[in-house]
Amino acid sequence: MRLLNLKYQNIDELRVFLDKYMVKDSNSVLIQVYSSHKNSGDLSKVKSELKSLLPSTSIIATSTAGIVSDGKILDDEIIISFSIFEKSIVKSKSFLNMSTTEILDKLYSEVITDKTKLLICYGNTFKIDSEALIKAITTKFPNIKIAGGNSADDFKFENCSIFSDLCSNSCNECDIAFAAIDSDVLKVETKYLLNWQTIGKELTVTKSDGSRVYEINNKNISDIYEHYLGREIRDEILSKGIEFPLICEENGVEVARAPVGVNDDGSIVFAGDLLDGTKVKFGYANIGFIEDYNHKNLLDEFEHKSEAVYIYTCAARRSMLDKYLDDEVSIINEVGPTSGFVTYGEYFHDAKSCSNHLLNITTTYVLLNESEENKEPINKSSYHTKEKDSKDMTLKALTTLVSRTSEELDQNIYYLEQFQKAVDEVAVTSITDEKGIITHVNKNFANISGYTEDELIGKPHNIVRHEDMPKEAFKDMWDTIQSGKIWKGLVKNKRKDGKPYHVLSEISPIYNKDGSFKEYVGIRNDVTELEEYKQILKNELDTTSQNLEDSINYARQYEHAINTTTAILKTDTNNIIKYANEKFCELSGYTLDELIGRDCSELRHERHRREKKCEYIQKQLAKGKIVQETLTNISKNDKEYTINNLFYPVKDLDNNVVEHLQIMYDITEILDLNQEIVDTQKEVVQTMGAIGETRSKETGLHVRRVAKYSYLLAKLAGLSEEDASLLKQGSPMHDIGKVGIPDNILNKPGKLTYEEFEIMKTHAEIGYEMLKHSERPILKASATIALTHHEKYNGKGYPKGLSGADIHIFGRITAIADVFDALGHDRVYKKAWPLEDILELFKKERGEHFDPNLVDLFFDNLDQFLEIRDKMQDHLVDKL
DSSP states (O other), X not given: OEEEEEEOOOHHHHHHHHHHTTOOOOTTEEEEEEESSOOHHHHHHHHXXXXXXXTTSEEEEEXXXXXXXTTEEEOSOEEEEEEEOSSEEEEEEEESXXXXXXXXXXXXXXXXXXTEEEEEEEEOTTTOOHHHHHHHHHHHSTTOOEEEEXXXXXXXXXXXXXXXXXXXXXXXXXXXXXXXXXXXXXXXXXXXXXXXXXXXXXXXXXEEETTEEEEETTEEHHHHHHHHHOHHHHHTTTTTGGGSOEEEXXXXXXXXXXXXXXXXXXXXXXXXOOOTTOEEEEEEEOHHHHHHHHXXXXXXGOSBOOSEEEEEEEHHHHHHHTHHHHHHHHHHTTTSXXXXXXXXXXXXXXXXXXXXXXXXXXXXXXXXXXXXXXXOBOOTTOOOOXXXXXXXXXXXXXXHHHHHHHHHHHHHHHHHXXXXXXXXXXXEEEEEOTTOBEEXXXXXXXXXXXXXXXXXXXXXXXXXXXXXXXXXXXXXXXXXXXXXXXXXXXXXXXXTTSOEEEEEEEXXXXXXXXXOEEEEEEEEEEXXXXXXHHHHHHHHHHHXXXXXXXXXXXXXXXXXXXXXXXXXXXXXXXXXEEEEOHHHHHHHOOOHHHHTTOBGGGGBOHHHHHTTXXXXXXXXXXXXXXXXXXXXXXXXXXXXXXXXXXXXXXXOTTXXXXXXXXXXXXXXXXXXXXXXXXXXXXXXHHHHHHHHHHHTTOOTHHHHHHHHHHHHHHHHTTOOHHHXXXXXXXXXXXXXXXXXXXXXXXXXXXXXXXXXXXXXXXXXXXXXXXXXXXXXXXXXXXXXXXXXXXXXXXXXOSSSOOOGGGSOHHHHHHHHHHHHHHHTSOBTTBOOXXXXXXXXXXXXXXXXXXXXXXXXXXXXXXXXXXXXXHHTOGGGTTTO
């Protein structure tokens, strides 16, 4: 194919041009007519002349804000661009006053076919919702590639001219014009350049109607433009505001939206939809970056020249870049001969998502090739940039300064956001205005207070004030923070349900850079449990005859407890300590100077180092994951202390982890108390199990051996250490239900009758009923074991007749452990069996009475079970 451009003067020169370049009348010729600063009559005249000379060709025409022709941007001209195809067919069509449905039907029946490789479209900016139409076309024709743009009127923003050789009406003015290129061989590739950078904070569209925006961040959009860009830009928004578009993301494509209209009610019309909830930022042209990219990288994407390149570039881009846009178009012209126009919005096909978009502020271009034999290389050093004046150079320097400053600011903001997120994970925070009215609370505040965020916002903090708090405390708080200082103290508050809670609070005034007040920030730690412990201590003091020295001792312990707050440690990614607060220094016993530069793993208990716990945490943090672990540390004086430790990976703007933040609570005493409770439960369970066995005149070592066997088999079966230990602790109660069986049946030396055995079988459910009401893990496990350890794998057991995996794994394991030990020892109704007989029974009952997989594990590790049996014989009970 060939692309030829003619600067139109008159019909005579047109005839000479057609003869010189042998442009024949054919349906393989596409003619695109672009006008700048010309009236619609001029365009109509050119159309008529072309149609008289080349009646079989397809023609589409538009007014512009500048014309792209052979690598240059021209004004005050009419340019006729001839695309002469060899193996492609072109059809054109334009429409006026037709609905989207009607246009789609016409395109389907008259324009688009299965061979359509490219649909060029010119839309009237002021008369048609081109974005909605593009989306509708994409929905109906999912594989269609659309190029072109919204027509323009040389920055007047009043009216545009569009037509084709086949209009749906008798006049030349249309709402939209199409040209479809059908081919078996045509290769079409779409590209776009934006390189506008975002600046400032993210904003949210809060009130809009399609492309008409009323409010952003619940403020009038005109006020938003004035606040961030100044009154002059607001007043000249169509001529100057287009240089600062709103940028959002749509299906992975960065989309800019420039203003194209202002309404009397203050709303602004953009060249494309901005729906409610859309996240946007202001954009600006970083001219230095754009120039560097165009000069160094733009041509790197291509090896060979294309036969033709259609360019559609935005009026706002031209307004901002000026001569730098001339350079951009000139560079693209090195890829192939170019034609196109300056638009009020560009149509772009994204190949990755196979979707079409309306863009702003971009340069979109389409590469066309009919022949695969075109291998002419691109001369990447032949183009020449236009000379820039001092104004251009100053603008470039200014945008570079803005870019660097914005990047540094964004980095700091990103870091602070991560730090805030880490604090929000563990602290109770709120923000108030200068009158104490709540403007923000985090989820922890809502959770601890029992109120929702909506119930708290807009209310004073006394919504959670407890009547026990003296007024003097709040007066002191206000006097302190209003003087510019931080207030610290213990506050008793009241939940929505009336229950009290206690927080250690720090209230800090925050100021703007100019020294004016901004807000109060409150950061709190929940110490309700410590306060409840205080009440217990007070009650103890009230109900006992402790002397004064004891009372002072209790009070000192309490003061020490409530003063133990959050410990914070900061390390680099190699675990080297960079910072520790006073609370951590107190907890560890080290001074800050002793901690700085030290590997934090050196503070861990030896077992954590053997387990390589720090290396595991370090790997998780490197992946950006938040880690929470309970760890034991060793203080400077070699004492152990246990902490609930939250590790938070702090990242830079590139999402790289740059340091680790550790937030810790000392839970040593809580764990010690919990272990004492667990040990007591174990002792109770073993004692009750032994009592149950003693009633049936069996040694208490039976339950201990069953516990050992069960633990071993559980570990062999792949149960976790937690579950295996729970089974070991709960299994001694497997026969506790026997306390409900009469002695004459329980200790009968002979075989039980049918009726007696039916009574004996009830001990499983009796044991379960005794234990099922407990919420303690050990006793809940004991209840499960008691109920299921007499079930059989084949479903013939009792009391429920369960089978296979429906029997809880605890019951299946205990069944093997119980039978193995019972058969190997004397009972009132039998003598101990020889080991060979016992093993023969297990082989026979594999898959019948017992879980076959567990039986296999038992035999594969028989020596370990026999070792337990030999060490815990009944005659060794005194020694044990």
